[in-house]
Amino acid sequence: MSDLRNIFFFYKPTEKAAELLKPLFKIMENHGFTIVHDYRKANIIASIGGDGTFLQAIRKSGFREDCLYIAINDTNIPMLYADFSIHDTDKIVDAIINNNVEVRRYPTILATIDGHTSFYCLNECTVRSSIIKTFVLDVYIDDLYFETFRGDGMIVSTPTGSTGYSKSVKGAVIDPLLPCFQVSELASLNNNAYRTLGASFILSGDRKLTLKLAQDGNDYPVIGMDNEALSIQHVEKIEVSLGDRKIKTIKLKDNSFWQKVKRKFL
Template identity: 30%
Template structure:
Protein backbone atom coordinates (compact mmCIF):
# COMPACT_ATOMS: atom_id res chain seq x y z
CA UNK A 1 0.00 0.00 0.00
CA UNK A 2 1.18 3.52 -0.85
CA UNK A 3 0.45 6.49 1.41
CA UNK A 4 0.70 10.27 1.20
CA UNK A 5 0.92 12.42 4.34
CA UNK A 6 -0.55 15.92 4.10
CA UNK A 7 0.03 18.27 7.04
CA UNK A 8 -0.65 21.79 8.13
CA UNK A 9 2.37 24.05 8.60
CA UNK A 10 2.40 24.28 12.38
CA UNK A 11 5.09 22.43 14.32
CA UNK A 12 3.01 19.74 16.12
CA UNK A 13 1.63 18.51 12.79
CA UNK A 14 5.12 18.33 11.29
CA UNK A 15 6.32 16.30 14.28
CA UNK A 16 3.43 13.86 13.89
CA UNK A 17 4.23 13.52 10.18
CA UNK A 18 7.80 12.45 11.01
CA UNK A 19 6.51 9.77 13.39
CA UNK A 20 4.09 8.44 10.77
CA UNK A 21 6.80 8.41 8.10
CA UNK A 22 9.11 6.42 10.36
CA UNK A 23 6.33 3.94 11.16
CA UNK A 24 5.45 3.54 7.49
CA UNK A 25 9.04 2.80 6.58
CA UNK A 26 9.38 0.21 9.33
CA UNK A 27 6.18 -1.50 8.15
CA UNK A 28 7.16 -1.52 4.48
CA UNK A 29 4.51 0.99 3.52
CA UNK A 30 5.61 3.21 0.61
CA UNK A 31 5.37 7.00 0.83
CA UNK A 32 3.98 8.20 -2.52
CA UNK A 33 2.67 11.75 -2.93
CA UNK A 34 1.72 11.26 -6.58
CA UNK A 35 -0.52 8.20 -6.66
CA UNK A 36 -1.28 7.01 -3.12
CA UNK A 37 -3.79 4.42 -1.99
CA UNK A 38 -4.28 6.26 1.32
CA UNK A 39 -4.00 9.94 2.21
CA UNK A 40 -3.26 10.68 5.87
CA UNK A 41 -4.24 14.22 6.82
CA UNK A 42 -2.50 15.65 9.88
CA UNK A 43 -3.87 18.96 11.19
CA UNK A 44 -7.51 20.00 11.13
CA UNK A 45 -10.56 19.85 8.88
CA UNK A 46 -9.00 22.54 6.67
CA UNK A 47 -5.99 20.30 6.09
CA UNK A 48 -8.24 17.42 5.13
CA UNK A 49 -10.11 19.67 2.68
CA UNK A 50 -6.80 20.60 1.06
CA UNK A 51 -5.87 16.92 0.83
CA UNK A 52 -9.24 16.07 -0.72
CA UNK A 53 -8.93 18.67 -3.45
CA UNK A 54 -5.30 17.79 -4.14
CA UNK A 55 -6.36 14.22 -4.98
CA UNK A 56 -9.92 14.81 -6.22
CA UNK A 57 -9.04 13.26 -9.60
CA UNK A 58 -8.07 9.98 -7.88
CA UNK A 59 -11.09 9.46 -5.62
CA UNK A 60 -11.90 6.08 -7.15
CA UNK A 61 -8.99 4.37 -5.37
CA UNK A 62 -7.94 6.67 -2.50
CA UNK A 63 -9.02 6.40 1.14
CA UNK A 64 -8.59 9.34 3.52
CA UNK A 65 -7.92 9.31 7.25
CA UNK A 66 -7.62 12.34 9.51
CA UNK A 67 -5.42 12.86 12.58
CA UNK A 68 -6.26 16.07 14.42
CA UNK A 69 -3.48 17.93 16.21
CA UNK A 70 -5.83 20.39 17.90
CA UNK A 71 -9.43 20.05 18.99
CA UNK A 72 -11.31 17.07 17.55
CA UNK A 73 -12.30 17.87 13.96
CA UNK A 74 -15.49 16.82 12.25
CA UNK A 75 -13.68 14.72 9.62
CA UNK A 76 -11.16 13.31 12.10
CA UNK A 77 -11.21 9.85 13.66
CA UNK A 78 -7.97 10.22 15.63
CA UNK A 79 -6.38 12.83 17.86
CA UNK A 80 -2.63 13.17 18.29
CA UNK A 81 -2.69 11.49 21.72
CA UNK A 82 -3.99 8.36 19.98
CA UNK A 83 -1.23 8.24 17.36
CA UNK A 84 0.20 4.96 18.70
CA UNK A 85 -3.25 3.34 18.43
CA UNK A 86 -3.58 4.60 14.85
CA UNK A 87 -0.17 3.23 13.89
CA UNK A 88 -1.11 -0.13 15.43
CA UNK A 89 -4.35 -0.19 13.42
CA UNK A 90 -2.39 0.67 10.29
CA UNK A 91 0.07 -2.17 10.94
CA UNK A 92 -2.74 -4.68 11.55
CA UNK A 93 -4.41 -3.63 8.32
CA UNK A 94 -1.17 -4.21 6.43
CA UNK A 95 -0.84 -7.65 8.02
CA UNK A 96 -4.43 -8.72 7.34
CA UNK A 97 -4.67 -6.95 3.95
CA UNK A 98 -8.28 -6.04 4.79
CA UNK A 99 -8.79 -2.49 3.58
CA UNK A 100 -12.17 -1.35 4.87
CA UNK A 101 -13.71 2.04 4.10
CA UNK A 102 -16.86 4.10 4.34
CA UNK A 103 -17.98 6.49 1.60
CA UNK A 104 -19.87 9.79 1.56
CA UNK A 105 -21.64 11.62 -1.29
CA UNK A 106 -20.12 14.71 -2.92
CA UNK A 107 -21.43 17.76 -4.75
CA UNK A 108 -20.81 18.29 -8.48
CA UNK A 109 -20.80 21.91 -9.70
CA UNK A 110 -20.92 22.70 -13.44
CA UNK A 111 -20.60 26.34 -14.50
CA UNK A 112 -21.27 27.97 -17.88
CA UNK A 113 -19.69 31.36 -18.64
CA UNK A 114 -20.63 34.14 -21.06
CA UNK A 115 -17.90 33.17 -23.53
CA UNK A 116 -19.29 29.64 -23.79
CA UNK A 117 -16.56 28.01 -21.70
CA UNK A 118 -17.36 25.63 -18.86
CA UNK A 119 -15.96 24.90 -15.42
CA UNK A 120 -16.29 21.70 -13.41
CA UNK A 121 -15.84 21.46 -9.65
CA UNK A 122 -16.31 18.86 -6.90
CA UNK A 123 -17.13 19.87 -3.31
CA UNK A 124 -16.74 17.86 -0.13
CA UNK A 125 -18.68 20.37 1.99
CA UNK A 126 -20.62 22.95 0.00
CA UNK A 127 -20.77 25.53 -2.76
CA UNK A 128 -22.22 29.01 -2.28
CA UNK A 129 -23.13 31.72 -4.75
CA UNK A 130 -23.36 35.03 -2.89
CA UNK A 131 -23.00 38.77 -3.23
CA UNK A 132 -21.29 40.61 -0.40
CA UNK A 133 -22.39 44.13 -1.38
CA UNK A 134 -26.08 44.40 -2.21
CA UNK A 135 -28.32 41.55 -3.31
CA UNK A 136 -28.34 39.15 -6.25
CA UNK A 137 -31.24 37.80 -8.28
CA UNK A 138 -31.39 34.36 -9.84
CA UNK A 139 -33.94 31.98 -11.28
CA UNK A 140 -33.92 28.66 -9.43
CA UNK A 141 -34.80 25.59 -11.48
CA UNK A 142 -35.35 22.07 -10.16
CA UNK A 143 -34.40 19.94 -13.12
CA UNK A 144 -35.96 21.77 -16.09
CA UNK A 145 -38.79 23.51 -14.26
CA UNK A 146 -38.66 27.01 -12.80
CA UNK A 147 -39.20 26.76 -9.05
CA UNK A 148 -38.71 30.31 -7.78
CA UNK A 149 -37.17 33.72 -8.44
CA UNK A 150 -34.69 34.31 -5.66
CA UNK A 151 -33.46 37.71 -4.49
CA UNK A 152 -31.15 38.00 -1.52
CA UNK A 153 -27.55 37.65 -0.41
CA UNK A 154 -27.04 34.21 -1.95
CA UNK A 155 -27.65 30.48 -1.95
CA UNK A 156 -25.76 27.60 -0.32
CA UNK A 157 -25.79 24.07 -1.72
CA UNK A 158 -24.29 21.48 0.63
CA UNK A 159 -23.48 17.80 0.84
CA UNK A 160 -24.78 15.73 3.79
CA UNK A 161 -21.43 15.97 5.60
CA UNK A 162 -21.19 19.65 4.63
CA UNK A 163 -24.66 20.22 6.09
CA UNK A 164 -22.96 20.79 9.46
CA UNK A 165 -21.02 23.83 8.15
CA UNK A 166 -22.32 26.99 6.48
CA UNK A 167 -25.67 25.29 5.83
CA UNK A 168 -26.26 24.70 9.54
CA UNK A 169 -25.36 28.31 10.41
CA UNK A 170 -28.03 29.41 7.91
CA UNK A 171 -30.69 27.28 9.60
CA UNK A 172 -30.47 24.27 7.29
CA UNK A 173 -30.93 20.71 8.49
CA UNK A 174 -28.12 18.34 9.45
CA UNK A 175 -28.32 15.39 7.03
CA UNK A 176 -26.94 11.89 7.55
CA UNK A 177 -24.42 11.01 4.78
CA UNK A 178 -26.18 7.73 3.96
CA UNK A 179 -28.71 9.93 2.15
CA UNK A 180 -27.59 10.57 -1.43
CA UNK A 181 -28.87 14.12 -1.59
CA UNK A 182 -27.81 17.75 -1.66
CA UNK A 183 -29.39 20.61 0.29
CA UNK A 184 -30.34 24.08 -0.95
CA UNK A 185 -30.46 26.80 1.71
CA UNK A 186 -31.12 30.51 1.25
CA UNK A 187 -28.85 33.28 2.49
CA UNK A 188 -30.94 36.28 3.63
CA UNK A 189 -33.71 36.11 1.01
CA UNK A 190 -36.09 39.00 0.34
CA UNK A 191 -39.80 38.15 0.21
CA UNK A 192 -42.36 40.67 -1.06
CA UNK A 193 -44.99 40.99 -3.81
CA UNK A 194 -42.31 40.68 -6.52
CA UNK A 195 -39.93 38.07 -5.13
CA UNK A 196 -41.30 34.98 -3.40
CA UNK A 197 -39.18 32.07 -2.20
CA UNK A 198 -39.89 28.93 -0.21
CA UNK A 199 -37.77 30.31 2.67
CA UNK A 200 -36.96 26.77 3.74
CA UNK A 201 -34.11 24.39 3.04
CA UNK A 202 -34.75 21.80 0.34
CA UNK A 203 -33.32 18.31 -0.13
CA UNK A 204 -32.66 17.33 -3.74
CA UNK A 205 -32.26 13.59 -4.51
CA UNK A 206 -29.49 12.08 -6.61
CA UNK A 207 -31.66 11.76 -9.74
CA UNK A 208 -32.51 15.49 -9.79
CA UNK A 209 -30.45 18.68 -9.98
CA UNK A 210 -30.58 22.41 -9.29
CA UNK A 211 -29.93 25.02 -11.97
CA UNK A 212 -29.35 28.70 -11.28
CA UNK A 213 -29.67 31.41 -13.94
CA UNK A 214 -28.37 34.62 -12.32
CA UNK A 215 -29.34 38.04 -13.67
CA UNK A 216 -26.11 39.04 -15.34
CA UNK A 217 -26.52 42.76 -14.63
CA UNK A 218 -26.31 42.02 -10.89
CA UNK A 219 -23.24 39.76 -10.95
CA UNK A 220 -20.68 42.43 -10.09
CA UNK A 221 -19.26 41.50 -6.69
CA UNK A 222 -20.73 37.99 -6.79
CA UNK A 223 -18.44 35.10 -5.79
CA UNK A 224 -18.81 31.37 -6.24
CA UNK A 225 -17.19 29.48 -3.37
CA UNK A 226 -16.51 25.74 -3.69
CA UNK A 227 -15.30 24.53 -0.31
CA UNK A 228 -12.33 26.79 0.48
CA UNK A 229 -11.77 27.99 -3.11
CA UNK A 230 -13.47 31.11 -4.53
CA UNK A 231 -14.15 32.16 -8.12
CA UNK A 232 -15.42 35.49 -9.52
CA UNK A 233 -19.05 35.36 -10.62
CA UNK A 234 -19.29 38.24 -13.11
CA UNK A 235 -19.13 35.96 -16.17
CA UNK A 236 -21.43 33.20 -14.88
CA UNK A 237 -24.67 32.62 -16.82
CA UNK A 238 -25.66 29.18 -15.46
CA UNK A 239 -24.68 26.82 -12.63
CA UNK A 240 -25.87 23.26 -12.20
CA UNK A 241 -25.58 21.41 -8.87
CA UNK A 242 -26.14 17.70 -8.37
CA UNK A 243 -24.97 14.70 -6.39
CA UNK A 244 -21.61 13.75 -7.91
CA UNK A 245 -20.90 10.36 -9.45
CA UNK A 246 -17.69 10.28 -7.39
CA UNK A 247 -17.69 9.57 -3.66
CA UNK A 248 -15.11 10.23 -0.97
CA UNK A 249 -13.81 7.17 0.90
CA UNK A 250 -12.52 7.22 4.47
CA UNK A 251 -10.43 4.43 6.00
CA UNK A 252 -12.59 2.59 8.50
CA UNK A 253 -10.48 1.42 11.40
CA UNK A 254 -12.88 2.54 14.13
CA UNK A 255 -14.86 5.07 12.11
CA UNK A 256 -16.80 7.45 14.33
CA UNK A 257 -20.56 7.24 13.84
CA UNK A 258 -21.93 10.33 12.09
CA UNK A 259 -24.23 11.40 14.92
CA UNK A 260 -21.38 10.99 17.41
CA UNK A 261 -19.34 13.34 15.22
CA UNK A 262 -22.21 15.83 15.29
CA UNK A 263 -22.57 15.54 19.06
CA UNK A 264 -18.82 15.86 19.68
CA UNK A 265 -18.57 18.89 17.39
CA UNK A 266 -21.57 20.88 18.60
CA UNK A 267 -22.77 19.55 21.94
CA UNK A 268 -19.76 17.97 23.63
CA UNK A 269 -19.49 15.24 26.20
Protein backbone atom coordinates in the same frame (compact mmCIF):
# COMPACT_ATOMS: atom_id res chain seq x y z
CA MET B 1 -5.67 -3.29 3.69
CA SER B 2 -2.36 -5.13 3.56
CA ASP B 3 -1.84 -4.11 -0.09
CA LEU B 4 -2.18 -0.40 0.72
CA ARG B 5 1.35 0.54 1.60
CA ASN B 6 2.17 3.80 -0.20
CA ILE B 7 1.11 6.74 1.93
CA PHE B 8 1.28 10.46 1.19
CA PHE B 9 1.00 13.02 4.01
CA PHE B 10 -0.70 16.33 3.26
CA TYR B 11 0.13 19.08 5.76
CA LYS B 12 1.45 22.60 6.06
CA PRO B 13 5.26 22.26 6.08
CA THR B 14 6.48 23.97 9.23
CA GLU B 15 9.18 23.12 11.76
CA LYS B 16 6.51 22.34 14.35
CA ALA B 17 4.72 19.97 11.98
CA ALA B 18 7.98 18.23 11.06
CA GLU B 19 8.75 17.52 14.72
CA LEU B 20 5.19 16.42 15.42
CA LEU B 21 5.20 13.97 12.52
CA LYS B 22 8.58 12.33 13.13
CA PRO B 23 7.19 9.61 15.48
CA LEU B 24 4.34 8.83 13.07
CA PHE B 25 6.68 8.57 10.08
CA LYS B 26 8.97 6.23 11.98
CA ILE B 27 6.16 3.96 13.15
CA MET B 28 4.65 3.77 9.67
CA GLU B 29 7.97 2.85 8.09
CA ASN B 30 8.65 0.24 10.79
CA HIS B 31 5.36 -1.44 9.84
CA GLY B 32 6.20 -1.65 6.16
CA PHE B 33 4.60 1.51 4.83
CA THR B 34 6.38 3.61 2.21
CA ILE B 35 6.08 7.36 2.60
CA VAL B 36 5.86 8.89 -0.88
CA HIS B 37 6.25 12.55 -1.80
CA ASP B 38 4.00 12.49 -4.86
CA TYR B 39 0.30 12.01 -4.11
CA ARG B 40 -0.17 10.36 -7.53
CA LYS B 41 1.96 7.43 -6.34
CA ALA B 42 0.00 6.96 -3.09
CA ASN B 43 -2.89 4.63 -2.34
CA ILE B 44 -3.43 6.26 1.06
CA ILE B 45 -3.53 10.06 1.42
CA ALA B 46 -3.42 11.31 5.01
CA SER B 47 -4.15 14.92 5.93
CA ILE B 48 -2.68 16.35 9.12
CA GLY B 49 -4.80 19.18 10.53
CA GLY B 50 -8.46 20.00 10.80
CA ASP B 51 -11.44 19.48 8.52
CA GLY B 52 -10.28 22.33 6.29
CA THR B 53 -6.95 20.61 5.70
CA PHE B 54 -8.77 17.39 4.84
CA LEU B 55 -10.89 19.22 2.25
CA GLN B 56 -7.74 20.76 0.79
CA ALA B 57 -6.03 17.35 0.60
CA ILE B 58 -8.92 15.94 -1.41
CA ARG B 59 -9.14 18.95 -3.73
CA LYS B 60 -5.39 19.22 -4.33
CA SER B 61 -5.16 15.49 -5.13
CA GLY B 62 -8.04 15.62 -7.60
CA PHE B 63 -10.86 13.83 -5.73
CA ARG B 64 -9.27 10.44 -6.39
CA GLU B 65 -11.48 7.36 -6.25
CA ASP B 66 -8.59 4.90 -6.45
CA CYS B 67 -7.17 5.64 -3.01
CA LEU B 68 -8.22 5.95 0.62
CA TYR B 69 -8.23 9.25 2.48
CA ILE B 70 -7.57 9.52 6.19
CA ALA B 71 -7.96 12.65 8.34
CA ILE B 72 -5.62 13.01 11.32
CA ASN B 73 -6.49 15.77 13.78
CA ASP B 74 -3.59 17.81 15.17
CA THR B 75 -5.74 19.67 17.72
CA ASN B 76 -7.91 18.81 20.71
CA ILE B 77 -11.00 20.24 18.98
CA PRO B 78 -13.53 17.61 17.77
CA MET B 79 -13.67 17.31 13.99
CA LEU B 80 -16.26 15.77 11.66
CA TYR B 81 -13.88 14.05 9.25
CA ALA B 82 -10.95 13.21 11.53
CA ASP B 83 -11.20 9.93 13.43
CA PHE B 84 -7.57 9.90 14.51
CA SER B 85 -5.35 12.13 16.62
CA ILE B 86 -1.72 12.94 15.87
CA HIS B 87 -1.07 12.53 19.59
CA ASP B 88 -2.03 8.83 19.45
CA THR B 89 0.17 7.45 16.67
CA ASP B 90 0.02 3.86 17.92
CA LYS B 91 -3.77 3.86 17.57
CA ILE B 92 -3.54 5.03 13.97
CA VAL B 93 -1.18 2.24 12.92
CA ASP B 94 -2.90 -0.41 15.05
CA ALA B 95 -6.28 0.41 13.50
CA ILE B 96 -4.91 0.10 9.95
CA ILE B 97 -2.74 -2.96 10.54
CA ASN B 98 -5.40 -4.90 12.48
CA ASN B 99 -8.21 -3.84 10.14
CA ASN B 100 -10.07 -2.07 12.95
CA VAL B 101 -11.38 0.45 10.46
CA GLU B 102 -14.20 0.75 7.97
CA VAL B 103 -14.23 2.41 4.58
CA ARG B 104 -16.94 5.04 4.30
CA ARG B 105 -17.88 6.45 0.88
CA TYR B 106 -18.90 10.10 1.09
CA PRO B 107 -20.96 11.61 -1.76
CA THR B 108 -19.84 14.69 -3.65
CA ILE B 109 -21.66 17.31 -5.69
CA LEU B 110 -20.65 18.51 -9.13
CA ALA B 111 -21.03 22.19 -9.99
CA THR B 112 -20.82 23.26 -13.65
CA ILE B 113 -20.35 26.92 -14.56
CA ASP B 114 -21.97 28.07 -17.82
CA GLY B 115 -21.96 24.54 -19.21
CA HIS B 116 -18.21 24.07 -19.57
CA THR B 117 -16.23 24.40 -16.31
CA SER B 118 -16.93 21.76 -13.63
CA PHE B 119 -15.80 21.36 -10.03
CA TYR B 120 -16.38 18.66 -7.42
CA CYS B 121 -17.20 19.55 -3.80
CA LEU B 122 -17.16 17.35 -0.72
CA ASN B 123 -18.76 19.95 1.58
CA GLU B 124 -20.62 22.65 -0.33
CA CYS B 125 -20.83 25.01 -3.25
CA THR B 126 -21.73 28.59 -2.31
CA VAL B 127 -22.83 31.46 -4.52
CA ARG B 128 -22.76 34.96 -3.05
CA SER B 129 -22.94 38.53 -4.21
CA SER B 130 -19.59 40.26 -4.60
CA ILE B 131 -21.08 43.75 -4.26
CA ILE B 132 -23.46 45.45 -1.85
CA LYS B 133 -26.57 44.75 -3.87
CA THR B 134 -29.37 42.21 -3.71
CA PHE B 135 -28.45 39.03 -5.54
CA VAL B 136 -31.14 37.75 -7.93
CA LEU B 137 -31.22 34.07 -8.95
CA ASP B 138 -33.85 32.14 -10.87
CA VAL B 139 -33.98 28.65 -9.37
CA TYR B 140 -34.81 25.64 -11.56
CA ILE B 141 -35.26 22.02 -10.47
CA ASP B 142 -34.90 19.55 -13.35
CA ASP B 143 -35.21 22.48 -15.80
CA LEU B 144 -38.57 23.51 -14.31
CA TYR B 145 -38.78 27.03 -12.88
CA PHE B 146 -39.17 26.91 -9.07
CA GLU B 147 -38.65 30.43 -7.68
CA THR B 148 -36.80 33.70 -7.99
CA PHE B 149 -34.42 34.26 -5.10
CA ARG B 150 -33.41 37.68 -3.86
CA GLY B 151 -30.89 37.98 -1.06
CA ASP B 152 -27.21 37.40 -0.29
CA GLY B 153 -26.77 34.01 -1.96
CA MET B 154 -27.25 30.24 -1.83
CA ILE B 155 -25.53 27.23 -0.28
CA VAL B 156 -25.71 23.81 -1.95
CA SER B 157 -24.31 21.20 0.44
CA THR B 158 -23.58 17.49 0.51
CA PRO B 159 -24.79 15.35 3.44
CA THR B 160 -21.41 15.64 5.20
CA GLY B 161 -21.30 19.35 4.37
CA SER B 162 -24.70 19.76 6.04
CA THR B 163 -22.92 20.09 9.41
CA GLY B 164 -20.99 23.17 8.22
CA TYR B 165 -22.07 26.41 6.58
CA SER B 166 -25.53 25.02 5.78
CA LYS B 167 -26.23 24.21 9.44
CA SER B 168 -25.32 27.77 10.43
CA VAL B 169 -28.30 29.04 8.39
CA LYS B 170 -30.68 26.46 9.94
CA GLY B 171 -30.25 23.76 7.32
CA ALA B 172 -30.87 20.12 8.27
CA VAL B 173 -28.10 17.71 9.28
CA ILE B 174 -28.26 14.86 6.75
CA ASP B 175 -27.12 11.27 7.10
CA PRO B 176 -24.26 10.72 4.59
CA LEU B 177 -25.76 7.36 3.62
CA LEU B 178 -28.48 9.29 1.78
CA PRO B 179 -27.61 10.15 -1.86
CA CYS B 180 -28.89 13.72 -1.93
CA PHE B 181 -27.92 17.38 -1.60
CA GLN B 182 -29.40 20.36 0.23
CA VAL B 183 -30.16 23.93 -0.88
CA SER B 184 -30.14 26.71 1.75
CA GLU B 185 -30.80 30.44 1.45
CA LEU B 186 -28.60 33.28 2.64
CA ALA B 187 -30.67 36.23 3.90
CA SER B 188 -33.55 35.96 1.44
CA LEU B 189 -35.99 38.85 0.96
CA ASN B 190 -39.54 37.79 1.83
CA ASN B 191 -42.23 40.46 1.79
CA ASN B 192 -45.37 41.48 -0.14
CA ALA B 193 -43.34 42.10 -3.29
CA TYR B 194 -40.87 39.20 -3.20
CA ARG B 195 -41.31 35.63 -2.04
CA THR B 196 -39.10 32.52 -1.76
CA LEU B 197 -39.65 29.19 -0.07
CA GLY B 198 -37.86 30.62 2.95
CA ALA B 199 -36.51 27.24 4.06
CA SER B 200 -33.82 24.75 3.13
CA PHE B 201 -34.89 21.95 0.83
CA ILE B 202 -33.35 18.58 0.02
CA LEU B 203 -33.09 17.16 -3.50
CA SER B 204 -32.71 13.54 -4.53
CA GLY B 205 -29.46 12.53 -6.15
CA ASP B 206 -31.38 12.11 -9.40
CA ARG B 207 -32.29 15.81 -9.51
CA LYS B 208 -30.48 18.71 -11.16
CA LEU B 209 -30.45 22.22 -9.69
CA THR B 210 -29.89 25.22 -11.94
CA LEU B 211 -29.22 28.75 -10.68
CA LYS B 212 -29.53 31.44 -13.36
CA LEU B 213 -28.06 34.80 -12.44
CA ALA B 214 -29.94 37.95 -13.37
CA GLN B 215 -27.70 39.98 -15.68
CA ASP B 216 -28.20 43.23 -13.81
CA GLY B 217 -24.64 44.19 -12.99
CA ASN B 218 -24.40 41.64 -10.17
CA ASP B 219 -23.21 38.84 -12.42
CA TYR B 220 -19.69 38.55 -10.95
CA PRO B 221 -20.48 36.37 -7.93
CA VAL B 222 -18.14 34.90 -5.36
CA ILE B 223 -18.34 31.15 -5.93
CA GLY B 224 -16.99 28.94 -3.16
CA MET B 225 -16.04 25.30 -3.66
CA ASP B 226 -15.57 23.83 -0.18
CA ASN B 227 -13.05 26.21 1.38
CA GLU B 228 -11.74 27.77 -1.83
CA ALA B 229 -13.08 30.77 -3.75
CA LEU B 230 -13.13 30.73 -7.54
CA SER B 231 -12.13 33.70 -9.63
CA ILE B 232 -14.67 33.53 -12.47
CA GLN B 233 -16.14 36.62 -14.11
CA HIS B 234 -19.50 37.08 -15.79
CA VAL B 235 -21.38 33.96 -14.74
CA GLU B 236 -24.79 33.28 -16.27
CA LYS B 237 -25.78 29.94 -14.74
CA ILE B 238 -24.58 27.29 -12.32
CA GLU B 239 -25.80 23.71 -12.57
CA VAL B 240 -25.43 21.43 -9.55
CA SER B 241 -26.02 17.69 -9.34
CA LEU B 242 -24.86 14.77 -7.24
CA GLY B 243 -21.31 13.92 -8.29
CA ASP B 244 -20.32 10.68 -9.97
CA ARG B 245 -17.36 10.39 -7.60
CA LYS B 246 -17.38 9.19 -4.00
CA ILE B 247 -14.55 9.84 -1.59
CA LYS B 248 -13.39 6.75 0.29
CA THR B 249 -12.31 7.58 3.84
CA ILE B 250 -11.01 5.43 6.67
CA LYS B 251 -13.00 5.59 9.90
CA LEU B 252 -12.88 3.71 13.18
CA LYS B 253 -15.56 1.05 13.48
CA ASP B 254 -16.85 2.49 16.75
CA ASN B 255 -17.01 6.11 15.55
CA SER B 256 -20.02 6.70 13.32
CA PHE B 257 -21.05 9.98 11.68
CA TRP B 258 -23.76 10.50 14.30
CA GLN B 259 -21.33 9.88 17.15
CA LYS B 260 -19.15 12.62 15.67
CA VAL B 261 -22.14 14.96 15.36
CA LYS B 262 -23.07 14.34 18.99
CA ARG B 263 -19.50 14.94 20.15
CA LYS B 264 -19.12 18.16 18.19
CA PHE B 265 -22.50 19.80 18.80
CA LEU B 266 -24.12 18.31 21.92
